[in-house]
Amino acid sequence: GAVVSQHPSWVICKSGTSVKIECRSLDFQATTMFWYRQFPKQSLMLMATSNEGSKATYEQGVEKDKFLINHASLTLSTLTVTSAHPEDSSFYICSASWAREGTEAFFGQGTRLTVV
């Protein structure tokens, strides 16, 4: 299957700082990328959908000014957690897909964010 690379795999940051997470599609052009958050022993919660070259669409209840998403190219999307707080500590996962018949979603390996 296609490869989606997410970086970093884990990060620890101080409260009040910002953290950027990258999601790259390595062997295909991703017209759409999705960002999820996962709490312990819970399923994935979709945060936002981003299409290359346009603004992200955020799910209800997700603060767009706190979770900045940029999808500047067909192979790269970034999620920046601004002014991080301990309650932002979570597991963040990106997914990439492209519009073709048989669209299949491929996921990154996830980023464990800990805010101290």
Next chain:
Amino acid sequence: KQEVTQIPAALSVPEGENLVLNCSFTDSAIYNLQWFRQDPGKGLTSLLLIQSSQREQTSGRLNASLDKSSGRSTLYIAASQPGDSATYLCAVRPGANSKLTFGKGITLSVRP
């Protein structure tokens, strides 16, 4: 609103057993259905993708079936191994580039 249900939430079986994981969805108007595996602390690995026009897909010891009219899919694992221990999630997509709706997953433990 689409809802995806996976029951039971957890399952423990002895090694070598054949098993079936169930997934049901409320809206049959889906574009495709995908089964994933997630190991603790890791991302999701795509196992099988079934298009709405297909009835089943196979990969190695895995076989996934789809019955759109009844809103059901099953993931069959043959001759289970301890390495199959993980959480298995199913997800449905309503359109070609639409977001996935996930079930909560089934945590499988295969005992040696």
